[in-house]
Amino acid sequence: MNPKRIRQLNQIKEQNSNAVLYWMDRERRSQDNWALIAAYGHAKRNKVPLHVLYAIPAAFYEAGSRSYQFMLKGLQETAQTLFDLNIHFTLKVEDPVQTVLQCVKQNKISAVYTDLASLRLPRSWRTQLAKSLDVPFFEVDARSVVPVFETSNKKEYSARTIRPKLHSKLAEFLDEFPKLSPFKYNTGVEACKVDIAFILKKLGLDSRPIDLHFQPGVKAAKKMLSSFIKDHLSIYDKGRSDPNAQALSNLSPYLHFGQISAQRVLLNLVSLPESDNKNSFIEELFVRRELAENFCFYEPNYDNFSGLHVWAQTTLNQHRNDPREFLYSQQEFEESNTHDFLWNAAQNQMKLEGKMHGFMRMYWGKKILEWSKGPEEALKIANYLNNKYELDGRDPSGYTGVAWSIGGVHDRAWFERPIFGKVRYMNFNGCKRKFNVEAYIEKYSN
Ligand SMILES: Cc1cc2nc3c(=O)[nH]c(=O)nc-3n(C[C@H](O)[C@H](O)[C@H](O)COP(=O)(O)OP(=O)(O)OC[C@H]3O[C@@H](n4cnc5c(N)ncnc54)[C@H](O)[C@@H]3O)c2cc1C
Incomplete structure (x- = not known):
């Protein structure tokens, strides 16, 4: 060898x-x-x-x-x-x-x-x-x-x-x-x-x-x-x-x-x-x-805010006090208890099958940022849920996927918007353009 x-x-x-x-x-x-x-x-x-x-x-x-x-x-x-x-x-x-x-x-x-x-x-x-x-x-x-x-x-x-x-x-x-x-x-x-x-x-x-x-x-x-x-x-x-x-x-x-x-x-x-x-x-x-x-x-800080690129830390700091339309606790996320049926379906897929679809993981992570008190809390919640429920969790690909979604790791800066700053954003309508969201929600609704 x-x-x-x-x-x-x-x-x-x-x-x-x-x-x-x-x-x-x-x-x-x-x-x-x-x-x-x-x-x-x-x-x-x-x-x-x-x-x-x-x-x-x-x-x-x-x-x-x-x-x-x-x-x-x-x-x-x-x-x-x-x-x-x-x-x-x-x-x-x-x-x-x-x-x-x-x-x-x-x-x-x-x-x-x-x-x-x-x-x-x-x-x-x-x-x-x-x-x-x-x-x-x-x-x-x-x-x-x-x-x-x-x-x-x-x-x-x-x-x-x-x-x-x-x-x-x-x-x-x-x-x-x-x-x-x-x-x-x-x-x-x-x-x-x-x-x-x-x-x-x-x-x-x-x-x-x-x-x-x-x-x-x-x-x-x-x-x-x-x-x-x-x-x-x-x-x-x-x-x-x-x-x-x-x-x-x-x-x-x-x-x-x-x-x-x-x-x-x-x-x-x-x-x-x-x-x-x-x-x-x-x-x-x-x-x-x-x-x-x-x-x-x-990167020793692969699971926390200090491990993010400087541009991402700066932009997330600038937007940390932006008002959040929805704010959920770890427990509400864990219990698939958000207003968004698509997000809840993704969380259910992970709990039910031990593996969320790769595309939904990006949406799932980004929404945790949007609906949490701040990026530190979002990273903590996303890593906790990912580690607990994904069969493939507790893995470098998991920590990096979470850091990509919430903190722009390995990504570039995008147009600035509330909460996310220059971190790439994803929304429900974008998903709707890509696939049949109703079918997915139907399959994984409680
Ligand atoms: C928020 C978030 C959390 C994630 N958590 C995990 C995790 O805990 N464990 C995990 O293995 N992957 C994770 N990923 C990366 C990716 O989503 C999964 O590897 C993929 O969905 C696994 O399914 P698959 O084997 O059917 O993928 P396929 O698309 O068939 O890919 C084949 C293999 O390529 C690798 N791969 C694919 N996409 C990525 C990626 N974005 N980054 C790194 N490797 C990749 C994986 O080893 C995967 O098994 C995460 C991504 C995000 C955005």
Whole structure:
């Protein structure tokens, strides 16, 4: 694999190779996973055992039972495929830092690998481990096609600035994944049981099974990708702005939970004939997604007002005292209790299916700004709801989408108007011109 995907997070050299650990965090799959491939390669070269550990902290942002059920069902499948690969897999519901340290001690681990994270909490785990581990600790970017630290060494201004950087490095990083075969240097590998109801109870979450709307797991992700390419890609470019059309890939929950890698999706796409649909999809999957990763990786204030561009902060400050025709609390937003049936329908779609249509997310975010006390409160409410209800929430693409809608991140200044200042505005009539709003409202009205 390309060694540029790997960075060492501490300065320690391996003394005697004894066993290797992959602390699986974001990339919950056993194939097409550069972090596992790197750990596997290290253990194989030294002919030593390989362990994989997954640790579930007491809480992860505002994730609810639906998100955990989706993730845990996927982990059941991954536990099985790791067993088939003769790899030790352990799952713990405990603090990740302490769990990794214990595992290293118990199994005499001599090198630790993990995958790359961009959000504050998982980054803080990596920082703590880099300080506490007395063995080498490596981070592998198995999320972005071009590793986030290779694309750029700074926060990029917009898609216009990151696009050429990404495309110029694509050929170097878009390589086929080696297929892992059963690992030879492990003995006594046991199946790991992922008891979903027990874990949910331990986390204090509702343990009753929910209709997930999307089938979770690696196999389901591959099926979703094939069905998208076969049946929906041909209308993607024009259809993606119509929430009633079945034009989207619905891959975001799988990408978010690491049940499919964006690189696998891109590999399947690049061989298709050139078309506007293909290019438009690659722009979203590759450029926009990796721009979001870049934003959260380099901007510590990705979820608050200080992380917005100066022009956006200035204009929003100038308009913060503008009168609001409607003002709603977090609870009213959460309960889909606004005067706007279209907004309520979008909120219902998210609560009901765990995934709001991409076009509606922009309208949804912008209206939260229009109907909140100020931009800080709007960012807080939008991130809270997005994290709680979207299967793909708690993700750089979520924080960046909210920052785009409310704070003009990666966008340019538009004509000035009340409340929004120069931040791009969207309204009901604009939606009406684009799609059949009545049909959408009808489908998702209470
Ligand atoms: C307010 C707001 C909140 C959002 N919250 C999230 C979120 O929590 N998680 C999330 O993954 N995306 C989020 N997005 C981005 C985008 O709306 C979703 O990625 C998309 O709707 C997911 O559905 P899909 O996979 O069917 O999309 P498709 O249109 O089929 O796109 C394929 C993939 O491209 C990527 N992508 C598409 N649009 C964007 C975008 N604007 N920015 C970054 N990546 C993109 C995603 O990985 C997506 O899965 C948000 C956007 C906004 C405006």
